[in-house]
Amino acid sequence: EVQALQSPVAKALRDFLRKYTNKEVKGYEHIELDLGLDSLGKVELLSFIESSFGLSISEKELSSMMSLDKLIQYIEKHKEKKEIVDINWSAILKENKTFEIESTNLPFYIGRLLLYAFFKLYNSLDVEGAENIPKGPCILAPNHASYLDGFVIACSLPKEHALDTFFLGDEYYFRGKLRSLFAKLAHVITINLNKDLKGSMQKSAYVLKMGKKLVIFPEGARTRDGNLLPFKKGFAILSKELGIPVIPVAILGTYESMSIRDKLPKPAKIKVIFLEAIYPDGKSYEDITQETFESIKKVLERKGTAH
Numbered sequence: 001e002v003q004a005l006q007s008p009v010a011k012a013l014r015d016f017l018r019k020y021t022n023k024e025v026k027g028y029e030h031i032e033l034d035l036g037l038d039s040l041g042k043v044e045l046l047s048f049i050e051s052s053f054g055l056s057i058s059e060k061e062l063s064s065m066m067s068l069d070k071l072i073q074y075i076e077k078h079k080e081k082k083e084i085v086d087i088n089w090s091a092i093l094k095e096n097k098t099f100e101i102e103s104t105n106l107p108f109y110i111g112r113l114l115l116y117a118f119f120k121l122y123n124s125l126d127v128e129g130a131e132n133i134p135k136g137p138c139i140l141a142p143n144h145a146s147y148l149d150g151f152v153i154a155c156s157l158p159k160e161h162a163l164d165t166f167f168l169g170d171e172y173y174f175r176g177k178l179r180s181l182f183a184k185l186a187h188v189i190t191i192n193l194n195k196d197l198k199g200s201m202q203k204s205a206y207v208l209k210m211g212k213k214l215v216i217f218p219e220g221a222r223t224r225d226g227n228l229l230p231f232k233k234g235f236a237i238l239s240k241e242l243g244i245p246v247i248p249v250a251i252l253g254t255y256e257s258m259s260i261r262d263k264l265p266k267p268a269k270i271k272v273i274f275l276e277a278i279y280p281d282g283k284s285y286e287d288i289t290q291e292t293f294e295s296i297k298k299v300l301e302r303k304g305t306a307h
Contacts, residue, residue, distance in 0.1 A: 054080030146254035
């Protein structure tokens, strides 16, 4: 194995993985299980392989060679060139891919009014900080405490921003005619983070480049216990590479109203606070991610809903 890991291809891959995971990399280790490479990491690895060795490997193909040894063997056999290039999200997001973004304004507008009436009467909905939402494209990044969060955000947005706002949703939940119709009516952009993260990031960038606003839940899943989950950095990559601000959004009360264990909402008070914009200038992906996390955490702790 020592011999195998001395080749230029092996050295380049090991250096990339070491830099990305901060771990020493052994040839037999599993890229996902041992090294902890997440979906974004896999896309960055594949882009690195493509730009450095002229070899395009799909996310599906990668899943059949998850040990470093197997990956090295495959690249050695099929590579077109060797020219080590740093991974470049800027290039990935600047690829001129176009996507069909379907939406309908009237049903969305009516749905918002009905939702607002419901949450106002049932949950005494209170909205603060709407003046922090800028004109033009931005990323709204809320905490994710409940199935209600998307609906609450949709009806809390000021009218002048609402029709230009879209929500990222996993296509798994919007399959079939009725659900895909709902996605269209509710301004949901469907993506598949597991099978096509690169395409999902490009689709998100496309929406923002069109001057729209995008709601992305950085936790990627609903909290189980009311505490914030770690934030994934996908939204920060979009913010930095497109030069677009992030508006952290603190949602309070939706966990108490309808946690992951509840079937129906309870009449707990709900509050939505749009916080001050975070601009990406001069910041790393990690800075933007951390700043957004801290901004929301501070509000949740002050209101006593995070530990």
